[in-house]
Amino acid sequence: MSKGSFRRALADADRNLAAVKLSFARDTRIRAAFTTPRHVGWRVPALACAIALGVFIAVFVLRRDEPPLTAFQPMPPSVGWRAHGDELEVVAPSLVVDAGGFGRITAQRGARFVRVADGVRVLRGRVDFEVAHRSAVPALVHVSHGTIAVLGTRFTVDQRADGGRVVLHEGKIRFASGERTVVLAPGQSLDWPLAPPAPPAPPIAPAPLPKRAPTSAVREQQADPEPAQPAPPAFDIDKLLTELASLRARGRYADAVTMLEHALAEPLPTPTLERLSYELGAIETYQLARTDRACRHWRTHRERFPQGRYGDEIEAAIRRLGCKDTP
Amino acid sequence: MPRTEAASAERPTLEACYVEHRALVFHRCLRYGAGDVAFAEEVTQDVFLKLMEHLPHLRDAHDLGGWLHRVAANLAISRLRREKSLLGKLQSLWSTSQYEGESAHGVVERKQIADQVLDTLATLPARERVVICMKLLDGASQREISRALELSEGYVSKLLQRGLRRIAAAGWEVDDVEG
Numbered sequence: 205m206s207k208g209s210f211r212r213a214l215a216d217a218d219r220n221l222a223a224v225k226l227s228f229a230r231d232t233r234i235r236a237a238f239t240t241p242r243h244v245g246w247r248v249p250a251l252a253c254a255i256a257l258g259v260f261i262a263v264f265v266l267r268r269d270e271p272p273l274t275a276f277q278p279m280p281p282s283v284g285w286r287a288h289g290d291e292l293e294v295v296a297p298s299l300v301v302d303a304g305g306f307g308r309i310t311a312q313r314g315a316r317f318v319r320v321a322d323g324v325r326v327l328r329g330r331v332d333f334e335v336a337h338r339s340a341v342p343a344l345v346h347v348s349h350g351t352i353a354v355l356g357t358r359f360t361v362d363q364r365a366d367g368g369r370v371v372l373h374e375g376k377i378r379f380a381s382g383e384r385t386v387v388l389a390p391g392q393s394l395d396w397p398l399a400p401p402a403p404p405a406p407p408i409a410p411a412p413l414p415k416r417a418p419t420s421a422v423r424e425q426q427a428d429p430e431p432a433q434p435a436p437p438a439f440d441i442d443k444l445l446t447e448l449a450s451l452r453a454r455g456r457y458a459d460a461v462t463m464l465e466h467a468l469a470e471p472l473p474t475p476t477l478e479r480l481s482y483e484l485g486a487i488e489t490y491q492l493a494r495t496d497r498a499c500r501h502w503r504t505h506r507e508r509f510p511q512g513r514y515g516d517e518i519e520a521a522i523r524r525l526g527c528k529d530t531p
Numbered sequence: 532m533p534r535t536e537a538a539s540a541e542r543p544t545l546e547a548c549y550v551e552h553r554a555l556v557f558h559r560c561l562r563y564g565a566g567d568v569a570f571a572e573e574v575t576q577d578v579f580l581k582l583m584e585h586l587p588h589l590r591d592a593h594d595l596g597g598w599l600h601r602v603a604a605n606l607a608i609s610r611l612r613r614e615k616s617l618l619g620k621l622q623s624l625w626s627t628s629q630y631e632g633e634s635a636h637g638v639v640e641r642k643q644i645a646d647q648v649l650d651t652l653a654t655l656p657a658r659e660r661v662v663i664c665m666k667l668l669d670g671a672s673q674r675e676i677s678r679a680l681e682l683s684e685g686y687v688s689k690l691l692q693r694g695l696r697r698i699a700a701a702g703w704e705v706d707d708v709e710g
Contacts, residue, residue, distance in 0.1 A: 207647060210703035211667050214652070217645035218668050221561045226553055230572040234553075234579055238545050 291318040307335035349396040350381030457491040499527035563607035565653035611657035659694035
């Protein structure tokens with residue numbers, strides 16, 4: 205059924221629409237818009253926010269690893285240091301310094317260091333570094349015989365008059381001295397000046413049989429045409445250290461501890477055992493942060509190696525852990 | 532197409548333009564909105580905000596009525612399309628300002644036939660609706676419509692034919708409309 209002419213019906217409806225007036229409220233709102241700042245909608249503020257967010261991410265997230273280098277700021281303010289020009293000399297038992305854009309420095313009494321454009325120069329004494337993570341441009345620590353390049357890590361520098369030593373606790377550092385470069389893994393240490401490079405190895409000769417004190421039985425066997433029984437395989441310390449570095453790099457610190465505990469039960473030379481024991485304690489202290497186990501280990505370590513080579517490092521670890529019952 | 536000449540040779544003020552043209556602009560927006568008062572008010576406001584932005588640079592200020600008509604038609608099409616989109620429907624769910632004011636259906640409630648014609652108009656797609664209104668109510672030629680909407684004459688003709696077919700399918704007679 206037809207509804208009639210659309211044109212006529214539309215014209216009638218349009219006459220009714222002509223009677224509808226713009227509401228007073230809307231009329232007022234439109235007039236007000238003429239005198240107030242132009243309505244910009246949501247797109248402009250949204251775009252501005254997006255740009256601001258992008259700038260924020262670029263500046264503070266993507267490049268947070270390269271903050272500007274600023275002057276030293278001892279914290280808290282103390283009289284524990286003395287200035288020699290730009291150099292700081294620590295006169296307190298220890299001094300914590302906030303090196304803006306670099307990280308935190310804990311220097312022991314007698315340490316002397318100075319801020320330089322690309323990092324810090326250690327002139328003497330023992331200094332612990334906690335360098336903020338950097339992904340591109342490494343921070344540099346200059347010492348007497350080279351430069352340590354750092355991409356976020358913790359390590360200790362001990363600078364003496366004739367040389368020095370660095371012990372790496374976490375992360376990775378690269379020590380450069382002249383043409384030579386050495387990369388350290390956690391737990392490793394390096395002394396400088398570096399030893400001269402080893403001469404080229406002689407041509408490989410057939411491996412000699414294990415030397416043993418000749419016994420009567422052996423003498424008897426020497427006359428025997430039967431071949432000697434092979435000696436039990438020696439403990440491969442190089443393989444262990446390689447495996448240890450691999451576990452640390454993968455963050456498998458508990459496995460590293462287990463491996464070291466097994467190794468410490470082996471009949472190894474005392475210096476090797478001391479080194480492995482130190483590695484174990486360092487992992488417990490710095491990576492696993494198991495205070496009780498670490499304190500117990502350092503106590504055992506000191507009893508086992510009273511004249512040990514890692515006295516200063518262990519002292520720092522114990523201080524960090526706050527061990528109560530460790531002498 | 533009816534035109535409104537500016538009151539003086541000099542560029543009129545925004546307030547003067549608004550007072551002179553608001554009723555006509557609102558009426559046209561009511562048509563394009565098929566009697567939706569809230570829609571018409573929103574588009575009217577947008578039209579005059581556009582005018583505020585463009586008035587200092589408007590070259591054909593003497594043909595302000597024509598300019599406002601073109602802007603109103605295009606803004607109405609944009610808004611109708613936006614409201615028809617999924618996003619527009621979602622926005623309408625939590626928008627409280629969209630449907631304030633008196634309903635045109637309330638004004639014309641005694642005229643059932645007017646309700647029906649507006650309902651039919653409301654079923655047309657945005658461009659077809661505006662083209663039909665310009666053709667049937669303003670008496671505009673296809674050339675004038677194509678200029679106002681910046682479309683080709685051929686496309687306007689196609690929109691017109693398509694719209695009339697839909698109207699006829701809804702039970703209306705369209706024989707008196709020239710194609």
